[in-house]
Structures are given as C-alpha cells and as structure tokens.
Amino acid sequence: MPLYDTNSIKIYNTLSGEKEVFEPITKGHIGMYVCGPTVYSNVHLGNVRTFMSFDMIFRYFKHLGYKVRYVRNITDAGHLENDDDVGEDKITKKARLEAIEPMEIVQRYTVDFHNVLRTFNFLPPSIEPTATGHIIEQIELIQDIIDNGFAYIKNGSVYFDVHKYNTSNEYGILSKRKLEDLIHNTRTLDGQSDKINPQDFALWKKAEPSHIMRWPSPWSDGFPGWHLECTAMSTKYLGDFFDIHGGGMDLKFPHHECEIAQNKAAKGQDPVKYWMHANMLELNGSRMSKSTGNYINPAELLSGKNDIMSKGYSPSVIRFFMMQASYKSVLDLTDEGLQAAEKGFNRLMDAIELLDTLKTDNTSTFNVIEWKQKCYAAMNDDFNTPILIAHLFESVKFINQLKDGSATLSTDDLKILKETISVFVFEVLGLVNVKKEASGIDKLTGAVEILINLRKEARVNKDFALSDKIRDELLEAGIQLQDGKEGTTFTTN
RNA sequence: GGUGUCGUGGCCGAGUGGCUAGGCUUGGGUCUGCAAAACCUACUACAGCGGUUCGAAUCCGCUCGACACCUCCA
Known part of the structure; x- marks a missing residue:
C-alpha cells in the first residue's frame, strides 16, 4: 500500500484562499508545473528559495509514492520588457549590450542556473522545457484564442481581449482583482498603443527590424507574448487540466491570472486544480x-x-x-x-x-x-x-x-x-x-584518535597543560573534543 | 490611490478560540581536573484600541506600521 493512501495532504490553494484536502486528478499521479527562471542573468537568490520550496514539495510527493511529473520551464525567449510598442525582448537587449548571440546568453545563464541548483542539492524536474522550443505550440494556442473570439490582430501583433473575456469569464479570479478597479488604476502609457484597452496583453508581438529573436507566424515575423509559454508548455506536458501550478507570489498577477484567461479562452476550461505561491525572500x-x-x-x-x-x-x-x-x-x-x-x-x-x-x-x-x-x-x-x-x-x-x-x-x-x-x-x-561528505574523514578519525589517546595519557598523568593544549589547538583547527562517560568523541565544524 | 499578505518573547520563526512550538541567545544547575558538548531548569510573547465569547495571540471592527503586487521580477 503506497504511503499516499494513509497520508492526506492539505494544500493552501490561492484560488480558494483556503487549505484544501489534496486529491489528485488521476489517482497516484501528480502533474506539477512551476514557472522557471528567465535566463538572462545569474539566478536570483529569491528564485532559489521559490524553487527550493517546490523541490521540497516534489520530494515529499515522491516519498509518499506518487508518480510525479514535475515540469519547470526555462524562459529563454525573454519577455517583453514593456507592455507597449517600444517593448524590447530582455534577452535581445542584454545580448546587444554584450555583443554576443542571444542563445549564448541563454546558454551561459542556464548553465549557471543548473550549477546553483546542483549546489543546493535540488532534484532535477521531470521535464525542463524551453520557450524557444515551443514556438509552434504557442502559435497554435494563439490561433485557438483568435478562433474563439478572444483576441484581435493589429499591425501584425495579436492581443488578448481582456474586456471581452470578462463578459463571459471572471478576469481576476486568482488575484482577487476586479476589472473595473484595474481600469481605474492602469497607468496611461506613453506613445501610441495597438491595444484596444490598456488591460489587454500581447499574445504575439511583431518584431522591430533590429530585433534579433524572431520567428515567422501567420501574423508577422515576431515573438510570443510573455504569458503564453507557460500555458503552452504546461498543457502540452500535463494536459488541459492538471493538479498543481506553482510559482513566486509576484507572478500571481498578472502572469498566472493571464494563464488562466488564456487557457479558458483557448480550451474552455480552468487549467489548474491547486495554485500554490511561494513567498518572497x-x-x-x-x-x-x-x-x-x-x-x-x-x-x-x-x-x-x-x-x-x-x-x-x-x-x-x-x-x-x-x-x-x-x-x-x-x-x-x-x-x-x-x-x-x-x-x-x-x-x-x-x-x-x-x-x-x-x-x-x-x-x-x-x-x-x-x-x-x-x-x-x-x-x-x-x-x-x-x-x-x-x-x-x-x-x-x-x-x-x-x-x-x-x-x-x-x-x-x-x-x-x-x-x-x-x-x-x-x-x-x-x-x-x-x-560525512568530506573526503578523507576516515583518515582524519584515525589521526584524531591518536591525539585523543595522547591527551588521555596526559590527563592520567595530571599534565593538564599538555591535555588542554591538545584540546584547544584541535578546536582551533575545527575539531571539537567532547568528553563523555564512555570516553572522548569529536565533531568537526 | 487600489488589491493582497502580515505585525508573536533579546533575535529568527510556528501556531490560530481554552492545553509547552522549535532554533539561536541569556541566567541557574548536573557532568568535568577546568572547560566544551550534552542534559535538566529558568525567563513566557502575541502592534494599539474597542467588540463578540464563560474564555481570544487566535473571530469581528477601527487605528498605526511593514511587505508584496498593480510596471520586468520567484
């Protein structure tokens, strides 16, 4: 009998704001998606904390005997830096500054990311998909959203129509926001925007001539909007409705909110059963x-x-x-x-x-x-x-x-x-x-035991000057002696 | 301005209607040649003001404060 049969887990679901009894969609199996890093710079320590929380959760699920498919993406296509027309792909910008290929940046920081996680003893996820590897899936997703009437095309770019979506759905269900409040509080953007409403977000952006990262699409040579990759990759590997979606608290709005909207607009259903958010460092x-x-x-x-x-x-x-x-x-x-x-x-x-x-x-x-x-x-x-x-x-x-x-x-x-x-x-x-991981521990043990015996002899002879010298100098070397009833043991620091 | 989370003892950090969190620090004790380590023991808190209740750190209201999001961010 697997351990999960006798261990009922409660999970705080951001969607309901309450702890709920966890029941996987498919018995014994768990699909979990966590928003991964953007690899345009060294991984942030706060990022490490978030992934560590989900690493621990992944580890516990596995211990309980669940078959877990844990998907954590690598954002290598970059996000739009601004949500307006002068927006520039983050990775392109950095590449230009350093005068190297975008994929070279991506490679460098992906390696750094993996090195850091290995140092902290992370288990690798089951699948680590990249945004650039799923452009076709993202284009298909955009087409579905257009076909269902929730997106519009303007000058080669495609935007999600939040206002229309909100007439038949609830935009803000995750972050507990109301569209009316968002309207009143949206900053007016400089310059001309192709968007009908400021709350709309890009699904596809036409690339400026200087933009290096670009892919062909039915609408323009361009690049995908910044919420789309997670919807494409999560549903591709976990299905249109999966168990757990996690990420940092700061992704709750707008990123995860938009993911819900995209999924409902494209597939007509909520994508996620349990939303989990790790807090900030x-x-x-x-x-x-x-x-x-x-x-x-x-x-x-x-x-x-x-x-x-x-x-x-x-x-x-x-x-x-x-x-x-x-x-x-x-x-x-x-x-x-x-x-x-x-x-x-x-x-x-x-x-x-x-x-x-x-x-x-x-x-x-x-x-x-x-x-x-x-x-x-x-x-x-x-x-x-x-x-x-x-x-x-x-x-x-x-x-x-x-x-x-x-x-x-x-x-x-x-x-x-x-x-x-x-x-x-x-x-x-x-x-x-x-x-224990330190090498040569056995030889060290042998050497320290010789010193312990020498000190013991000194103490028997009441030569405390010598015995204390052995003890104190070992301590300085990071080895602490501990006198107990059954003799002397030691620990290393 | 809006939304959300939260304010716990010297510090960090759980809990969330009555019953010891825990770690670190500090005082006392045991052990020891003296120490260290370990064990025992002590200190006993819930931002403020009201309300609900037999009873509130825990629920409700207000005030003050912090942080996050609303704009790239885990």
Whole structure:
C-alpha cells in the first residue's frame, strides 16, 4: 500500500484562499508545473528559495509514492520588457549590450542556473522545457484564442481581449482583482498603443527590424507574448487540466491570472486544480534590489565574498535556514539568522552521527511511532517544514539523552528512528551532511584518535597543560573534543 | 490611490478560540581536573484600541506600521 493512501495532504490553494484536502486528478499521479527562471542573468537568490520550496514539495510527493511529473520551464525567449510598442525582448537587449548571440546568453545563464541548483542539492524536474522550443505550440494556442473570439490582430501583433473575456469569464479570479478597479488604476502609457484597452496583453508581438529573436507566424515575423509559454508548455506536458501550478507570489498577477484567461479562452476550461505561491525572500528587512545595493547572489552567499554577511554559509545551512520558515511566509535573510541556523543544523547533524553508536535496550522511553506520525502530520499540513524541524529537534534531544544514558530505546524503535530521520532530513528536506561528505574523514578519525589517546595519557598523568593544549589547538583547527562517560568523541565544524 | 499578505518573547520563526512550538541567545544547575558538548531548569510573547465569547495571540471592527503586487521580477 503506497504511503499516499494513509497520508492526506492539505494544500493552501490561492484560488480558494483556503487549505484544501489534496486529491489528485488521476489517482497516484501528480502533474506539477512551476514557472522557471528567465535566463538572462545569474539566478536570483529569491528564485532559489521559490524553487527550493517546490523541490521540497516534489520530494515529499515522491516519498509518499506518487508518480510525479514535475515540469519547470526555462524562459529563454525573454519577455517583453514593456507592455507597449517600444517593448524590447530582455534577452535581445542584454545580448546587444554584450555583443554576443542571444542563445549564448541563454546558454551561459542556464548553465549557471543548473550549477546553483546542483549546489543546493535540488532534484532535477521531470521535464525542463524551453520557450524557444515551443514556438509552434504557442502559435497554435494563439490561433485557438483568435478562433474563439478572444483576441484581435493589429499591425501584425495579436492581443488578448481582456474586456471581452470578462463578459463571459471572471478576469481576476486568482488575484482577487476586479476589472473595473484595474481600469481605474492602469497607468496611461506613453506613445501610441495597438491595444484596444490598456488591460489587454500581447499574445504575439511583431518584431522591430533590429530585433534579433524572431520567428515567422501567420501574423508577422515576431515573438510570443510573455504569458503564453507557460500555458503552452504546461498543457502540452500535463494536459488541459492538471493538479498543481506553482510559482513566486509576484507572478500571481498578472502572469498566472493571464494563464488562466488564456487557457479558458483557448480550451474552455480552468487549467489548474491547486495554485500554490511561494513567498518572497528579503535581505535585512527589505526586498533585494541590485540598484539599491541590498543584494546578494547565491555564489556570494556561499563564498562569503560580500559586504553583507560575516562569512560564507554551506548550501545545507542555507537550505536548513529556508526550511525553518513556511514557504508561504516572507523570509528575512540575515547574518544573525544564518548563524543561528548553522548552529542548529550542526546540532542536528551531530545527533544523526550518534545514531550509529547508540546502544539499545529492551524497552523505549520515547514513543517513536507517535513521533513519526507527528512528522508526517506536519508535512501533511501544507508542507509545514518548521513544525517538522521542531519534531526533528525533539528526536535530537532524545538521541543525546540516549548517549548520556538517561533514556533507553529498543532495537526495533532505533531502526524506525533511523529510517524516519533519514527520510525527513535527507530525502524530504534535501539536506546533506557535509561532514560525512568530506573526503578523507576516515583518515582524519584515525589521526584524531591518536591525539585523543595522547591527551588521555596526559590527563592520567595530571599534565593538564599538555591535555588542554591538545584540546584547544584541535578546536582551533575545527575539531571539537567532547568528553563523555564512555570516553572522548569529536565533531568537526 | 487600489488589491493582497502580515505585525508573536533579546533575535529568527510556528501556531490560530481554552492545553509547552522549535532554533539561536541569556541566567541557574548536573557532568568535568577546568572547560566544551550534552542534559535538566529558568525567563513566557502575541502592534494599539474597542467588540463578540464563560474564555481570544487566535473571530469581528477601527487605528498605526511593514511587505508584496498593480510596471520586468520567484
């Protein structure tokens, strides 16, 4: 019996504004689409957080035994920079500045993106389609929308008729906006626009002569509008109605709103059962912005080569830090917060390493079964990783009590404890025990044990000057000795 | 201006009608040659003002504040 039969997940659905019991459209299968990055610059750290949230969700679904098709696109066609006629494809603009081919930019930053995600121990999605690889699908989609009367052609460009759509549908259903409010608050654009109404959005844009990225279409040589690719790729790989669509909170409007409109206009139905939105990452209390300097990229955060943090942090510490907050909450990245996370993470890893050294007993003073169920309950409640981590620390305390001899555990329970910790810490949260990963750990252990024995001799001889020297200098080298009842052990930092 | 989310102890961050979140920091204790680590223990909060209720951090209203979106953005 798969685990998903006994674990009912609740998901906060942005569409309803409530937590709903998750029921996949097809039993045992999940289709999940997440809006991926635009590869015209190095991946943004906030982007990493969003994808990390969905990586964790993907991991948990898989653990429960679901067959998940996880689609995360690469936006390599660029979006319109402005929604007016002087709009320029982002990728083209950058390419011109650096005087290289657009696809060279795309390649460079796609590689960077993959490298960063690999560093943070992401699982690859099932399909990672590119916008430029789906121009034909996008053109077909536009034709469907035109045929159904929800789009108009003007000077070689095609626009979605939001006002007409709104007469038979509800534009704003996801972001809880009303078209009337949008009309009153839409900024008047400079210059002449082909749009009938400012709320309309482009499905196809005719390319200016200088525009490098262009494709032929029935309407003009041009390029697709910026909401279209996700509709084309999500429905191509997941069907016209699929389980989960995710992305950052800032994509809720207009991007996801437009996706719903496009799908209904083209196929006559809502595309998505559960909309999920990950919240933003801030830096020292305010949004990250390159222009104000309140900005740090993943490489800088990892290396410590920056003016904001006191040091670099390992990928797992950063991951642990992010998992300590709910994906739905704004998270503030601070040096202090990362340091606290690092200490907590190390404590967790130290306890996990103790698991292999524990002695078992006939009875248990810790209800492992109940604890395990609480871990699942936390995840089943809209992927509540902070609560899961709180439960994990409950086990940390217990493991340390076992080491001290103030608690007991049966052999069967130890097995469950080990398995459960492994599942949640490594499989679901995707953390990595960097200490174990470090090469040469066995040789190090041998060397440190020699020093531990030397120190033991010194202590027996009451040569505390020597014993303290060994201890203190090892600590400086990043190796901490721990004297326990059963002898001395060590941890590395 | 509009829409939305939110304001929790020294810091971070869950919870959401009565019952300990958790991490980090700090005080006391146990252990130790002294430490460290670990364990035990202490500090006990929900922006402000009203209202609903036997009871509210949790529901409702107002005020103040923060953030996001409305314009490329995860």
